[in-house]
Amino acid sequence: MVSYSSRRRKNAITMGLCLAAALFGILWLVMILGVLVWEGFSGLSWSVFTEITPSMGSDGGGLLNAIVGSLMMTFFAVLIGTPLGILAGTYMAEYGRYHPLTSIVRFINDILLSAPSIVIGLFIYEVLVAPFGGFSGWAGSAALAVIVIPVVVRTTEDMLLLVPSQLREAAMALGLPRSVVIRQVAYKAALAGMVTGVLLAVARVSGETAPLLFTALSNNFMSTSMSQPIASLPVVIYNFTKTPDENMQQLAWTGALLITFTVLAMSITARALSSRIKK
Template identity: 55%
Template structure:
């Protein structure tokens, strides 16, 4: 019997593999360069925005911005800014702080419910879907909702309406962050606590929340940073005010609205103050985002 002849491998198989490797390396290099170019383009746009804010906002940044309220301009010397943004800064801090204080507990409890009690239930899926829709909804729609629900029945604009509109924006952000952070915790941690005889609510409040605390705080800071720059919902709710006021039952000033109003005034001094307000908002949001990233990195 003749021995079975094993066919030799094709002579060009090595060359084909080598050519295929070259094509893959070229495609990989092309994708790398495209990603790098897109990154540099995005950084260039970001740098141009920041440099423009510094160039236009720093000249009017002085002590008067933080100590004086809005003052009408005159037709005299319009090269120097008049007035300040004290009323808008305090109004923004008050409204965003109250909105965060209202929206955070609601978002925390809803996110905990979705993660710990209704992870795979039909109700949980429905709540999660509504939260995701609310998270991506345009903020002006939320402003219209609060306008119909609060502003019209109260007979006028108010800081309370602005707080409620901002709180609605905070809720889905905290819901998503809380659910994601709690879902990352290992089930063995929950089982160990329950095995020791602790009820589920103690396991959540004393163990799960503490383990996910930095991530939850990060979500709260991101929500705070988002509402700090919102303009559309406040135009329909708190509307703005030219004087310092802490009365939530009346129209209340805020930095985004002050920027919008003074930038459209046509007077150089007011436009300079608007640029300074934009610089303050950007700097505040940037600092909050950096703080949130630092907390998230510490958690990791």
């Protein structure tokens, strides 16, 4: 029989190893964020938000066209992907909870959640870019929407499954149709969690570069036409880091800082909403 002191010693060793692993991961995260703030904050100025990307060898410039392009494509991606994800998650949780099709859809959704984004970009390239003979903002939004959908599906299903069945039964006992019960009872009870899923999806697609390289491409001009190639912040950062121009490299650091803290803010908001649900 293992003695009490031996169990305490093993527990202390295990806890020490876990703490060391956690501190090791946090150390690298702090170092990465520190370098990002150090390099990116020095280039942060009002011109970053008011001027378009510069050409090689020129001074000044900003990221206005890239920021606008990213916001437009992300907006349309969420606009396309969120309703589809909510409807699919609602079917899986409310109508087809025990149907064999739900297991198949859930399996495919899990594959999409872990699929490399570059594969999604190649798929949209073959479907929307190559047949129509050109890159466009719509193709970029479609690629991002494919990434948004599985995140929203998973969170919608999980949140609706957490709603107590007694609430649905009480509403149905009053003679309400099932669709009304879902809209007025289930959705309201799971609203915070569903909003959290949308925020997580936005955070996921905000920094995606690979699918946009194959779909929206980029340009150095101020363009709001979604039917033409359009600049985006991740692609501009990727392109600027490959140049020897110091001004472009500084803008790349500043763009990376903007994306990182935007994603961090949305993640914190999602966590706060998640904590509210648990309480």
